[in-house]
Amino acid sequence: MPRTVDHDERRAQLSDALARVAAREGLHAVSMRSVAAEAGVSLRLVQYYFTNKQQLLVGALRRMEEQSNDRWRTRLAEIGRSPVPREILAAFIDEALPTDAPSRDFYMVSAAFSGLASTEPALAAEPLAGGVARLRExxxxxxxxxxxxxxxxxxxxxxxEADGLIALCNGLSTAVVIGHHTPERAVDVARYHLDRVLPTAPSR
Known part of the structure; x- marks a missing residue:
């Protein structure tokens, strides 16, 4: 019997392919055809799941946001107990800054998306597929x-302070990807800011 197609899995495959192309070559290199080639599927298949590049971008960013949130939750789960606010925010810093390949790819794609959205009203209406608002909350x-x-x-x-920390992490992320800071230095700067506004508190 033919294998049943998992549509969510297929969309995830295409979204991951877009992320790889965008992180490696820039968002300008992303097209329906380049995503199909990266995923090893036909252009017709990409068009079946995403009718245009805009839908593909939003789908990819939504998936990358979910993956980033999953990594944030994993960091918190590793604490082994209910985390205190400072631990939650320290884990956010570790995930928000481009300290490894997944977080770097997420930053590269989201930054490129933001630049594109500045001239495309339809994309601007859905900034990071709603992820910015959820992140701030x-x-x-x-x-x-x-x-x-x-x-x-x-x-x-x-x-x-929430807006300030997010803005600081965005700025530090840019500094990391263009080589002005190492990831380690960026983490140190962000934690220095956190120490000033939220001194270390006793664990629960």
Missing amino acids: SVAAAFHEAAGLDQLAPGADPDA
Whole structure:
């Protein structure tokens, strides 16, 4: 009997192929045809699952965001207990910065997508497939929890600190990929900022 096609698996295969092409050659090199070649499938198959390049981009970014969140959750699970806010944010820094191949690819593709979205209203309407808003909610929640536990530095605003940490990680990520900082230095700078606003708190 012929093997039943897993459509989610096929979409994931094509999304992963797009990520590899974009991370290796830049988003300008991505086309339906280049993704088909990278995945080792026909152009017709790519067109069956994604009717245009925009849909393919959004699908790939959504998958990469899910993978990044999974890695963040894995880092937290390795703590072996319920993490305190500072540990949640330290794990976010480790995942948000391009310290390994998956996080570097995610940054490269998302940065290229953001640049393209600046001139394409349809893409701008779905920034990182909604991932930016979800990411901010998670980071802000950790800062608000810290504030509720009286762990934030005096005068610190949880929402402003969340936006500031995300912006800092974005800037440091750019510095890493263009060679101005090593990944290790970027992590040190981000953690230095975190230490100033959220001093080390006792574990639960």
